[in-house]
Amino acid sequence: MRVGDALLDLARAGGARSLFVVGTGKNVGKTVVVRAVAERAVARGLALGITSLGHDGESADALDAQAKPRLRLAPGTLVATARNVLPRHPASEILDLSDLQTAAGTLLYARVRRPADYELVGPPTASGIRSAVARLFEFGCEQTIVDGAIDRVAALAGGEDAIVVATGASGAASQAEAVETVAALVRRLSLPRYDPSQPFVRVEGALTAALAARFTESAERHQIVVGDPTQIAIAGKAFDRVADRLALRCERPLRVVAATVAPIGREGYFEPRGFARAVAEATGLPTFDVFAAAMVAA
Amino acid sequence: MRFSRLADAPTARALQLEWLQRALEPASEYGRRAFAELSPLRRGEEGAAAARSSRVAELARRLDGSRVEGLRATLRGMPDALQAIAGAAIGGVLTDAEFVEIQRLLDGASRMESLLGDAGDLLPALDDGLRSLGGALECGRTRTGGFYLADDFDRGLSAARARAAEAQREYDAVRERLVLRVAATLGREDLPGDEFVVMRDDLRGPLSAQIRVVREAPTYFLCELELDAATVEALCARDAAAEDVASAEEAVRARLSELVRARARELEVLAGSIGAIDVVVAQVRFAQRYACVAAEIAEEPVVAFQEARFLPLAAELEREGRSYEPISVDLHDVAVLTGPNMGGKSIALRTCGFIATLAAFGIPVPAARARVGLFEEIAWLGIGGEREAGGLLSSFAEEVVRLRDILARSAPRMLVLADEFARTTTPHEGKALVIALVGALRARRRTALLATHLAGIAEATGARHFAVRGMRGVPAAPPRGDLQAALALLAASMDYSIEELAEGGERPADAIALARLLGLDDDLIAAARSALER
Numbered sequence: 160m161r162v163g164d165a166l167l168d169l170a171r172a173g174g175a176r177s178l179f180v181v182g183t184g185k186n187v188g189k190t191v192v193v194r195a196v197a198e199r200a201v202a203r204g205l206a207l208g209i210t211s212l213g214h215d216g217e218s219a220d221a222l223d224a225q226a227k228p229r230l231r232l233a234p235g236t237l238v239a240t241a242r243n244v245l246p247r248h249p250a251s252e253i254l255d256l257s258d259l260q261t262a263a264g265t266l267l268y269a270r271v272r273r274p275a276d277y278e279l280v281g282p283p284t285a286s287g288i289r290s291a292v293a294r295l296f297e298f299g300c301e302q303t304i305v306d307g308a309i310d311r312v313a314a315l316a317g318g319e320d321a322i323v324v325a326t327g328a329s330g331a332a333s334q335a336e337a338v339e340t341v342a343a344l345v346r347r348l349s350l351p352r353y354d355p356s357q358p359f360v361r362v363e364g365a366l367t368a369a370l371a372a373r374f375t376e377s378a379e380r381h382q383i384v385v386g387d388p389t390q391i392a393i394a395g396k397a398f399d400r401v402a403d404r405l406a407l408r409c410e411r412p413l414r415v416v417a418a419t420v421a422p423i424g425r426e427g428y429f430e431p432r433g434f435a436r437a438v439a440e441a442t443g444l445p446t447f448d449v450f451a452a453a454m455v456a457a
Numbered sequence: 458m459r460f461s462r463l464a465d466a467p468t469a470r471a472l473q474l475e476w477l478q479r480a481l482e483p484a485s486e487y488g489r490r491a492f493a494e495l496s497p498l499r500r501g502e503e504g505a506a507a508a509r510s511s512r513v514a515e516l517a518r519r520l521d522g523s524r525v526e527g528l529r530a531t532l533r534g535m536p537d538a539l540q541a542i543a544g545a546a547i548g549g550v551l552t553d554a555e556f557v558e559i560q561r562l563l564d565g566a567s568r569m570e571s572l573l574g575d576a577g578d579l580l581p582a583l584d585d586g587l588r589s590l591g592g593a594l595e596c597g598r599t600r601t602g603g604f605y606l607a608d609d610f611d612r613g614l615s616a617a618r619a620r621a622a623e624a625q626r627e628y629d630a631v632r633e634r635l636v637l638r639v640a641a642t643l644g645r646e647d648l649p650g651d652e653f654v655v656m657r658d659d660l661r662g663p664l665s666a667q668i669r670v671v672r673e674a675p676t677y678f679l680c681e682l683e684l685d686a687a688t689v690e691a692l693c694a695r696d697a698a699a700e701d702v703a704s705a706e707e708a709v710r711a712r713l714s715e716l717v718r719a720r721a722r723e724l725e726v727l728a729g730s731i732g733a734i735d736v737v738v739a740q741v742r743f744a745q746r747y748a749c750v751a752a753e754i755a756e757e758p759v760v761a762f763q764e765a766r767f768l769p770l771a772a773e774l775e776r777e778g779r780s781y782e783p784i785s786v787d788l789h790d791v792a793v794l795t796g797p798n799m800g801g802k803s804i805a806l807r808t809c810g811f812i813a814t815l816a817a818f819g820i821p822v823p824a825a826r827a828r829v830g831l832f833e834e835i836a837w838l839g840i841g842g843e844r845e846a847g848g849l850l851s852s853f854a855e856e857v858v859r860l861r862d863i864l865a866r867s868a869p870r871m872l873v874l875a876d877e878f879a880r881t882t883t884p885h886e887g888k889a890l891v892i893a894l895v896g897a898l899r900a901r902r903r904t905a906l907l908a909t910h911l912a913g914i915a916e917a918t919g920a921r922h923f924a925v926r927g928m929r930g931v932p933a934a935p936p937r938g939d940l941q942a943a944l945a946l947l948a949a950s951m952d953y954s955i956e957e958l959a960e961g962g963e964r965p966a967d968a969i970a971l972a973r974l975l976g977l978d979d980d981l982i983a984a985a986r987s988a989l990e991r
Contacts, residue, residue, distance in 0.1 A: 256561075423652075
C-alpha cells in the first residue's frame with residue numbers, strides 16, 4: 160500500500176483542500192509524511208502547494224547536526240518558502256515575492272521546475288501562513304500541505320481542513336508514554352463543537368489548569384467553550400481528567416483524519432506493529448507506519 | 458519625515474504628528490526611504506517650500522483619484538531592488554529573486570510613466586540602457602508574470618538541462634528496476650522510501666544483497682537500499698549532469714548580473730526618483746482626501762489661515778458621524794486666546810502647529826486659504842504634551858521646567874503654543890506668570906498663542922485677544938448620565954469660531970452652564986450661580 164495515497168484519500172474524502180501535518184515532537188516523521196503525500200498528489204496530477212509553519216526539509220538537525228530526511232519535490236509543485244533557503248540549482252520559477260517575514264528572510268512563492276531537495280521555512284504566525292496558503296490557491300493549487308506546529312495550526316485550520324498527527328519514538332521514554340501523549344493530543348484536537356442552544360460558559364483566552372480546577376470544584380455542568388482546541392492549555396493525563404469531569408467544547412472544531420508513527424527514533428525504537436496498533440486503539444484513528452508502508456485500522 | 462528637527466517629543470505628541478506620519482506614508486520601500494529623509498525647510502527656503510506645495514496641489518488637481526490609487530498599487534507591488542543593485546555593482550552574482558526585483562523596478566517605472574500621463578515629467582524616462590536591460594531580463598518572464606532562468610537565455614543551458622533530464626530519467630529507471638527487484642524479494646510491490654522496515658517474521662530467506670541493515674531490533678530490521686553498480690553509475694551520471702546545469706545556470710546569472718552592474722548607477726537614480734515620486738503621490742493623496750490647498754509661504758513669522766481643520770480630530774469626528782467646524786486665525790505676534798471649556802482652544806493651538814508643520818515640509822494644508830512663515834521650531838507648552846505619568850515633579854513644576862527649557866532655546870524663529878500655562882496654581886499668581894510669559898516671548902521675538910481661562914491678560918499686556926465665540930444658548934440638559942447626548946447637545950450649541958476682541962472685551966466662560974449640561978447636581982449648580990452673583 161502507499162501511505163501517501165491513503166492519507167490523501169482520507170483528507171480529500173471530507174473535501175479538505177489543505178492538509179496539516181502536526182507532530183507530537185521533533186523527529187517523529189513529519190517530513191516523511193509530507194513527502195509521501197506530496198509524491199502521491201503529484202502522481203495523481205493534482206496542482207500541489209507546500210509550506211511550513213516552521214522549518215522543514217533541512218539536511219541536518221540544527222540541534223545535534225544529525226542528518227534529516229530531505230524533502231525532494233517533483234516538477235510542478237508550488238512552494239512558499241524563505242528566499243534564503245530556495246535552492247540556487249536547479250533554478251526554480253519565481254512566481255512572486257512577499258513582505259512576509261520568516262526566520263530565513265522574506266517569503267517567496269516558487270514553482271519547482273526540476274526535481275530537487277527543498278527546504279521549507281514559512282511564516283511563523285497564523286496570519287502569515289493563512290496569507291501564504293491563500294496565495295498558493297490563487298496560483299492554482301488544488302491541494303496544499305502545511306507542515307505545522309500544533310499551537311498555530313488550530314488558529315489556522317478550519318473544520319474543512321484535515322489534520323494528520325505524527326508521533327514517534329523520538330523524545331518518548333517509553334511506548335506507553337508516546338501513545339498516551341498522542342492520544343491526549345488527538346482528544347484535545349478533536350474537541351466537539353458546542354451546542355449554542357444549551358447553556359455554556361465562554362472562556363476568553365486559554366483554559367488553564369487553575370481555571371479548569373475552579374470549574375471542577377464548583378461542579379460546573381454547563382458546556383465550557385473555548386475558541387479552538389489549542390486554547391486548552393492542559394496536556395496529557397491532566398487533560399483526560401478534566402475532560403472526564405467537564406463538558407469541554409469549542410467554537411471552531413478541527414478534523415483529525417489519521418495518525419502516523421515513526422517507530423525508530425534517535426534514542427530508541429518501539430516494536431513497529433505493536434506501536435501502530437496501540438496508537439490506533441488509543442486515538443481511534445487509522446494509523447500508518449510510513450517506514451513499513453503499513454496501516455492499522457482503528 | 459524628520460519631525461524631530463521641527464518639534465520635540467512633547468510637541469509632536471500634542472500635535473499628533475504620528476497621525477500625520479501615517480497619513481503621508483508612501484507605498485513602496487523606495488518611498489519610505491525618501492520619506493525618512495524628508496526635512497523641514499528653513500527661513501530662506503520659502504521659494505522651495507512654496508514650489509513643493511504648489512506642485513503637490515497642482516498634481517492633486519490634475520491626477521484623478523483612480524490614477525493616484527493606480528500609482529500607489531504599482532508602487533506597493535515594487536519590491537526593493539536596491540540591495541540587488543548594490544550587490545551587482547560590486548561584482549556579485551545575483552539570485553533569481555533579485556532579478557525579479559530588478560525586473561519589477563523596471564516594469565513599475567514603465568507603468569508609472571503611463572499612469573502619470575501629462576505629469577510624466579516627475580519621472581525621468583527610461584533610457585536605452587535600462588530598456589535594453591529590461592529586454593535582456595524579458596527572456597525570464599513567465600506566463601504568470603514570474604521569472605525563470607529559462608532555456609532561451611543560453612543554448613548551453615538548454616543543452617545541459619536536456620542532458621540532465623535524460624540522466625535523471627535514466628537514473629529513475631535504473632533505480633526503479635532495482636527497487637522493484639528488491640521489493641519482490643520481500644514480497645512487496647514497492648519500497649516506501651529511502652529507509653524502510655523489514656519485519657523478521659516476514660522474511661522468507663536471507664535479505665537481498667541490495668538491502669543494507671541500518672539497525673537491528675528483536676522483531677525487525679531498519680534498512681536502506683544498497684545501490685548496485687548500474688544504479689551507482691546512473692547516479693554519478695545524473696549528479697555530473699546536475700553539476701553541468703548548475704554551472705550553466707550560474708553562467709547565465711553572471712552574465713545578467715554584469716548587465717545590471719553596467720546599469721547600476723542609472724538603476725539607483727531610477728529607484729531614487731521612484732522614491733521621491735512615491736512621497737509626492739502620498740502627499741497628493743493626502744491633499745485630495747483632506748481638501749488641502751497650497752499655503753502662501755511668507756517671509757515673516759506668521760500663521761494665518763481661514764477655515765482650517767485639525768485633521769486628527771476631524772477624522773475622529775467623521776468616524777463618529779459628527780461634523781467639524783473649521784476655524785480661522787491670523788497670528789503674527791504674541792496673542793492670547795480665551796473661551797469656554799470644550800470650546801476648542803486647545804484645538805485652535807494644535808491647528809496652528811499642524812498647519813505650520815505642513816507648510817515647513819512644503820505640503821498643502823487643510824484650509825480654505827493659508828499664509829504661513831517657516832519656523833525653525835515649534836514648541837508646545839501645557840496639556841497634551843506631557844510625559845508618561847510618574848516622576849518627582851508636580852504638574853506645575855514640570856510645566857515650569859519645560860518653559861525654562863523652551864525660553865532657553867536659541868532657534869531664531871519659533872512658534873510657541875501654550876495651553877493653559879499656570880492653570881494649576883492660584884489664579885492670582887497664575888495670571889502674573891502668564892503676563893510675564895507674554896513679555897518674555899515678546900522679548901525673544903517669538904510668534905505665540907497662549908490659551909488661558911485667566912481674565913485680563915490681554916488687557917494687562919496689550920496683546921491681541923482672540924476668543925472662541927462659545928455657546929449660542931444654553932440647551933436643555935439631557936437625562937442625567939447620558940454623556941453622549943450631552944456631548945452632542947454641547948457640540949450643536951457651541952460656536953467654535955474664533956474672533957478677535959477689541960481691547961477690554963471678554964466672553965463668558967459658560968462653565969456653570971456646561972457643568973449643568975454634563976449632569977452635575979441641580980442644587981450644586983444653583984449654589985454656584987448664587988455664589989457667582991454674590
